Amino acid sequence: MAACYETRHARGDALPTHRHREAYAALVLDGSYEENSVDGPLPSRPGVLLLHPPYHAHGNRFERSGARVINLVLPALDGVAQAQARLVPDLREAIAIFRHAPQRFAQLRAASTPCEPPQVPAWQRAFVEALGAGDRPIADLAREFGVSAAHASRALSLSHGMSPQALRRELRWRRALALLATPAPLADVAADAGFADQSHLTRVVRAHAGLPPSALRRRIGGIKCVQYAAAAAALQ
Structure with missing residues (x-):
């Protein structure tokens, strides 16, 4: 049976970028936080289901009220190549599936709906794409997108949780x-x-x-x- 465990985080807590070797899903029970990764920022509020493929690296910031989250380690997540945030139709039913019927997780996932991610400036999306397309110096890329290398580093560290080189x-x-x-x-x-x-x-x-x-x-x-x-x- 898939492993299920609960985590609690106080207001102001932060988890630096870390990596899970197994695929897993996180269901927000109460509170809120923001998750940041190479996929950009994802919202996390009660009823949000976060899906992570194996070996995904991300960080979390619990700035306002902290959060309580239930996590489910999964053998696989078919079709999930990057982190996703989805809203479950019924939080109580979703909790019951996590704790007592993980074999029904595929049904829960299918019934959930995509969440709209926080907006980031268009240049950031293009900048990250350019980072993955080659090895051009960061300063050259920043100049091309009309920002300084220092500003690019600060902005991407905030929205994606990593510096340009780490991304x-x-x-x-x-x-x-x-x-x-x-x-x-x-x-x-x-x-x-x-x-x-x-x-x-x-x-x-x-x-x-x-x-x-x-x-x-x-x-x-x-x-x-x-x-x-x-x-x-x-x-x-």
Whole structure:
């Protein structure tokens, strides 16, 4: 059975950027907070369901009233490649599913509706896309988007929880994860994801996943098998 646990956070608490190796869902019971990641800011208020793919890195700020959250570790989250915020139709029913019937989570997810994320300036979205598209110096990118490098760093750290360089590393890591789901040779994965070489890829994969790339590739394959089995069971 999937692991379920509750967390409580006081007003003013902050969780720096951290990474969960398993896919998981977080359901906000009361209070509010903001989650920040390479995917941008996400709202978190009672009834909001936050979905996280495996190895997702994010930070949290509990500025106003603190929050109480129930979390559910999942074997997989089919179709979820980035963090998502969704609103459940009935909070009490959602709590019951988290605590007593996690096998019904797919139904809860299907019944939820997407939340509108907080707006960020258009230049920030374009800046993050440019970070993932190559290795141009941060100062050059900032100049292109009409801001200083210092302002870009402050603004992105606030909205996305990471500096531009950290965001670039996270985007590189995310691309490597996607490529590890393919049969491409590891040297090609490293080159296509923007790593200096295969050794660089191996160091980063070990740091983030606790596994060498070959073992992580097998684990990703196992996650896919779980997803396909879950999908087949839903059709029966």
